[in-house]
Amino acid sequence: MELHHLTLSQAAEKLRKKEVSSVELTQNSLKRIESLDPKVGAYLTVTADSALTQAKAIDAKIASGEKLPELSGLPFSLKDIFLTKGIKTTCASKILHNFIPPYTATSAQKLFDQGIVLTGKLNMDEFAMGSSTETSAFQQTKNPWDLSRTPGGSSGGSSAAVAAGLCYGALGTDTGGSIRQPAALTGIVGLKPTYGRVSRFGVIAFASSLDQVGPMTKDVRDCALVLNAIAGYDDRDSTSFKTAVPDYTQSLKKDCKGLKIGVPKEYFIPGTDPEIDAAVRKALETYKELGAEIHEVSLPHTEYAVPTYYILAPAEASSNLARYDGIRYGHRAEGAKDLLDLYVRSRSEGFGAEVKRRIMLGTYVLSAGYYDAYYLKAQKVRTLIRRDFEEAFKKVDVLVTPTSPSHAFKLGEKTDDPIQMYLSDIFTINVNLAGLPGMSLPCGMSAGKLPIGMQLIAGSFQEEKIFHAAYAYEQATQWHQMRAPL
């Protein structure tokens, strides 16, 4: 197999057996970025020099016989929302075009401590607001399976880079589906862990009660390895959870005897592409063959998730993004006549159209006289959505649904219609509102050669059940071996 097709685990084994060096892996990744990224557009920053320095240091440790963590020496990249000390971090926004953070995000630091080799920072929707990576202020990322289509979003640089074999794994963030939807659209594995499982310290905030960090990898085992590395309590994020982190690779089992799988009927609707619906139903047959029990369940408030999200997320965003004022960091407008004018000009020049739209919406729903009607109402509906899941998980271990109602859509297809774009997250948003873990993994291929993803959802801090169900399915099928034709 060619070097760039390897998973993190396979590359790690080759390193251990000294069949390849970290410098060779890194040079190979950098060469692929150089030749292919002009087409794919995944990278906003490539850190070639520091990557090679890191790789050499790892090789020296291997040569001296030092025992290293499994991820050591492997080329890895980060969505440009993770603060990286001394390396430009833009959140794909003009307002941070010149921002070089003075510290590093906890999740990124934990990966550096494992010895990953950072090869660069990846494109995304501006401030993670979007489902196609088209709201990036800087460039367009394309789907490696079909360069005229979106790689999904907001973590579309991450999904494209992993699917194109430009790096071996990446981190993304997920507020309403931003890890899972791009994973589905590019044929890779993406996990949004339980809210609080991974520290958000040093991750640029979008909607603080919904944002979560997670792995984007080529297969389920890689996903478990990365989650092992990044999960856990952080005293600098008071919403991270003080609970033990299991070794998730221990959950990778091949049979599903006794596993109870729930199929929420509200997720199998006429609006979904028939090929996607068929692929997920076929996966349920595979689960039966593996010994799982299949139960139909109901999540009756599913249809309220999108409107609930489009109050809560913009409200939190309008508050979080108030910090971009041109005073302390980021873009400052020239020629302001007074302080207020400086704020207004810096923000108006710095933010793009989708970010402004959400700030406006959020400011409106939080403004005097409307708070109860919108924000409080949405928080109450959020409770109903959570309860639906709590009821379902009294009966079943995991839920299986499609990840996205459509295949990767054409670039430009939905940019003029925000509501159409928002509906592409219809199956993923609920999971964020309920704070639950959800994974997308490949489960098929359309006639037009576009990947299909299915979503596994479990109760709070039940990631192990997801890993169990995901690995068993993956090992019984061939989808995880698909590689984009690049």
Place this chain on the structure above:
Amino acid sequence: MITRETVEKIAKLARLQLSESDLEKYTGQLNNILADVEKLKELNTDAIEATTHAVEVANPLREDEVKTNTVIDAVLEISPDHEAHFFRVPKVL
């Protein structure tokens, strides 16, 4: 219905300056989005508690210790304009 005047007022609150064409566009789009949101009114939520955090969290406490902050210079270094240990802004008074 949100009027164009309301959108202008919201922009002012949000510290954004919108062009004429943006004002038009956002007025239409915000109305469409809020029309979808009306759907939530179908649900009676009088007796339902609001969810602020999906996962129950308590405030984690720690000892109140004096620590030295080592990033002040680095933070000032990346600011658009500073002098000594201050961010510089246009004259306020």
